[in-house]
Amino acid sequence: MPTPLVVSEVSKSFTMHLRDGICLPVVEDVSFAVAAGECVVLGGPSGIGKSSILKMLYGNYAVDQGQILMTHDEVTIDIASADPRSVLSMRRDFVGYVSQFLRTVPRVSAIDVVAEPLLARGVEGAEARERASVLLEKLNLPERLWTLPPATFSGGEQQRVNIARGFITDHPLLLLDEPTASLDALNRAVVVELILEKKERGTALLGIFHDQDVREKVADRVLDVSHFAAGKDAA
Numbered sequence: 001m002p003t004p005l006v007v008s009e010v011s012k013s014f015t016m017h018l019r020d021g022i023c024l025p026v027v028e029d030v031s032f033a034v035a036a037g038e039c040v041v042l043g044g045p046s047g048i049g050k051s052s053i054l055k056m057l058y059g060n061y062a063v064d065q066g067q068i069l070m071t072h073d074e075v076t077i078d079i080a081s082a083d084p085r086s087v088l089s090m091r092r093d094f095v096g097y098v099s100q101f102l103r104t105v106p107r108v109s110a111i112d113v114v115a116e117p118l119l120a121r122g123v124e125g126a127e128a129r130e131r132a133s134v135l136l137e138k139l140n141l142p143e144r145l146w147t148l149p150p151a152t153f154s155g156g157e158q159q160r161v162n163i164a165r166g167f168i169t170d171h172p173l174l175l176l177d178e179p180t181a182s183l184d185a186l187n188r189a190v191v192v193e194l195i196l197e198k199k200e201r202g203t204a205l206l207g208i209f210h211d212q213d214v215r216e217k218v219a220d221r222v223l224d225v226s227h228f229a230a231g232k233d234a235a
């Protein structure tokens, strides 16, 4: 089976256009791969560039240099140079992303927020909602909240809706940006279980987990992003 994600010599800097075009180099020569069924965790201190790497992989941040090769159904796409249409089709078919916070949509109920990625893939409404309810139950979201829009939910409740939405599809590659940050121990354990299930099904996972316990349970490997810090050789 081809390696689903291969990152080669990727560099990223930010140009602050409102600050006289100041350039902030963040990472350089980022190179690694993630195999099917493997969970790689990005480590290193705050501000080193972990989230920026995930955002480049999801096509949210532009890449200055290098390649991000994603292979799906024997087709390989370089996300670093792909046109927006190809990035969107890779998001639909290949790469999922669970961000730290839920982006709430006004007036859409929690169960529909979770079911929506399945509906977008042509799954019939009743089945999509059934699968959403299984996940919400597993994540201990009280049933009385399922029909309410998540805008007024607590941080941990919103995050569980977010996790259910991210885990409901079977993307071959899943990016996780601190999915357990606002969860209690019980729900952190559920997320660990969901991650292990994905690994067993052959999903390639790349994540950021500040919680040491979660990290130890899910990580096959920790990749220290400090090795890719821009300008480290000059320091």
Ligand SMILES: Nc1ncnc2c1ncn2[C@@H]1O[C@H](COP(=O)(O)OP(=O)(O)OP(=O)(O)O)[C@@H](O)[C@H]1O
Pocket: 014, 024, 026, 044, 045, 046, 047, 048, 049, 050, 051, 052, 053
């Ligand atoms: N959109 C942006 N514009 C300008 N600078 C940015 C932007 N996004 C990130 N940065 C900068 O890039 C650097 C890396 O940020 P990033 O969020 O990737 O770090 P991190 O390792 O994920 O940090 P943390 O563990 O604190 O979340 C930081 O100095 C940050 O200020």
